[in-house]
Amino acid sequence: MDNTNLFSEDAERQVLGSCLVNPAHLDEVDLSAADFYDPKHSQIYQAMRALSTAETVPDYLTISEYFERKGKPEMAPYLTGLIADAWIGVDIGDYCRIIRDYGTRRRIIDDATQLVRMAQNVDKPLGEPLADIIDSLATGAQPKHGAVHWEPALSSYYDWLEERSKNPGDMWGIPTGFKDFDRATGGIQAGELIYIAGEPGIGKSIMSIQMGTQMAKAGYPGAIYSLEMGARQVIGRIISGQTKVQSRTMKTGRMSSEDWESVTTAIDAGLKWPLYISDDATLTTASVRADLAKLKARHGIKWAVLDYDMLLNDGDGRLDEIAFTTLVSKRLKALAKDLELAIITVSSVTKDAIGDEGIPTMRGMRGSAQKLHNADIAGFLTKHIPNKKNWESEQPNLRTFTFVKGRELESLGSFNLVKFENYPAFGDSTK
Numbered sequence: 001m002d003n004t005n006l007f008s009e010d011a012e013r014q015v016l017g018s019c020l021v022n023p024a025h026l027d028e029v030d031l032s033a034a035d036f037y038d039p040k041h042s043q044i045y046q047a048m049r050a051l052s053t054a055e056t057v058p059d060y061l062t063i064s065e066y067f068e069r070k071g072k073p074e075m076a077p078y079l080t081g082l083i084a085d086a087w088i089g090v091d092i093g094d095y096c097r098i099i100r101d102y103g104t105r106r107r108i109i110d111d112a113t114q115l116v117r118m119a120q121n122v123d124k125p126l127g128e129p130l131a132d133i134i135d136s137l138a139t140g141a142q143p144k145h146g147a148v149h150w151e152p153a154l155s156s157y158y159d160w161l162e163e164r165s166k167n168p169g170d171m172w173g174i175p176t177g178f179k180d181f182d183r184a185t186g187g188i189q190a191g192e193l194i195y196i197a198g199e200p201g202i203g204k205s206i207m208s209i210q211m212g213t214q215m216a217k218a219g220y221p222g223a224i225y226s227l228e229m230g231a232r233q234v235i236g237r238i239i240s241g242q243t244k245v246q247s248r249t250m251k252t253g254r255m256s257s258e259d260w261e262s263v264t265t266a267i268d269a270g271l272k273w274p275l276y277i278s279d280d281a282t283l284t285t286a287s288v289r290a291d292l293a294k295l296k297a298r299h300g301i302k303w304a305v306l307d308y309d310m311l312l313n314d315g316d317g318r319l320d321e322i323a324f325t326t327l328v329s330k331r332l333k334a335l336a337k338d339l340e341l342a343i344i345t346v347s348s349v350t351k352d353a354i355g356d357e358g359i360p361t362m363r364g365m366r367g368s369a370q371k372l373h374n375a376d377i378a379g380f381l382t383k384h385i386p387n388k389k390n391w392e393s394e395q396p397n398l399r400t401f402t403f404v405k406g407r408e409l410e411s412l413g414s415f416n417l418v419k420f421e422n423y424p425a426f427g428d429s430t431k
Contacts, residue, residue, distance in 0.1 A: 208307055220302050285312060326370045383400070
């Protein structure tokens with residue numbers, strides 16, 4: 001693909017010429033060397049940055065000497081031409097935006113070209129390189145830059161704070177529909193990575209998917225990614241939880257007229273929910289990112305549920321568990337932060353999940369320690385853990401959710417949920 005027209009020589013020359021005339025202008029330039037199309041311009045910008053880092057004023061003389069030492073004396077007359085063409089009083093910010101935009105577009109074309117070549121080469125597996133390219137494409141239009149003055153962020157925070165003061169309350173995020181979880185967290189927040197861990201069969205998938213459906217039902221758009229169950233099974237659980245009609249009853253087809261009415265009513269209502277679902281078992285964090293970016297742009301989604309992290313295909317099977325979970329958790333956290341989405345992720349536990357006192361511990365989450373570090377909120381769903389405030393003995397119809405990490409939680413604690421016996425759903429406990 002041709003990208004030779006995706007650059008502005010005038011913009012590149014004006015930025016560099018202005019910095020040569022007045023080296024102080026370099027402080028206003030938030031570009032990388034790769035943003036420049038002309039190789040000479042990229043080299044000159046790199047020289048300016050290198051000299052500035054070495055606390056040397058990057059003017060015509062020092063840059064000419066820099067290239068002289070590099071064996072490139074021919075650069076001196078080119079610098080003279082940049083100075084001669086520089087316009088006095090030009091706003092280099094506008095030119096920087098032009099250069100950055102063209103640079104981003106060229107990188108997207110380069111990635112797309114590489115993707116085409118990779119797809120055409122049937123002798124080599126796609127694997128991780130494909131995920132990296134898709135990840136690059138998904139984020140290419142949203143380049144990140146260095147630190148800037150905090151005035152815009154501070155103003156944005158003030159606007160948010162003012163809005164909160166007009167509508168005070170204990171909920172400032174998205175309510176999940178579980179009152180005790182929402183009371184502790186204030187609702188899940190944009191940019192957060194939330195881990196729900198537990199032993200097999202304890203109900204962690206039920207809890208996370210129920211959170212998603214309850215948020216969608218309340219009008220908050222989001223997506224569920226089920227890598228373990230097919231869409232039909234997930235939907236069956238959702239409908240059973242909504243109607244209290246047993247999944248087995250629906251599977252056999254032996255439903256009463258009342259059951260049929262409940263199910264069809266729930267399906268009609270569900271069609272209006274802003275809920276999106278995928279049961280693709282080949283997903284990687286890169287493909288999830290690309291899909292979420294599309295869903296946010298088109299439908300304004302605010303959250304996603306991923307069931308579950310160990311089934312993602314990052315690393316193409318070549319990484320051990322520690323390396324794999326480190327990579328995946330890092331990418332999921334970056335995804336949540338970059339797209340400003342709340343990500344609820346289901347995870348499994350180790351044999352050390354429960355400590356000596358019968359309480360879940362941080363070391364119980366399966367994978368690397370970095371995984372827990374990347375989480376904003378992490379908790380364990382376990383069998384009922386009795387305490388003196390309510391039950392003295394374990395209740396088989398209860399599950400206990402214990403927070404083991406929370407960046408914004410005032411204190412870590414636990415709460416109980418009622419596990420309904422005949423259909424896949426939880427309810428709030430009265431104690």
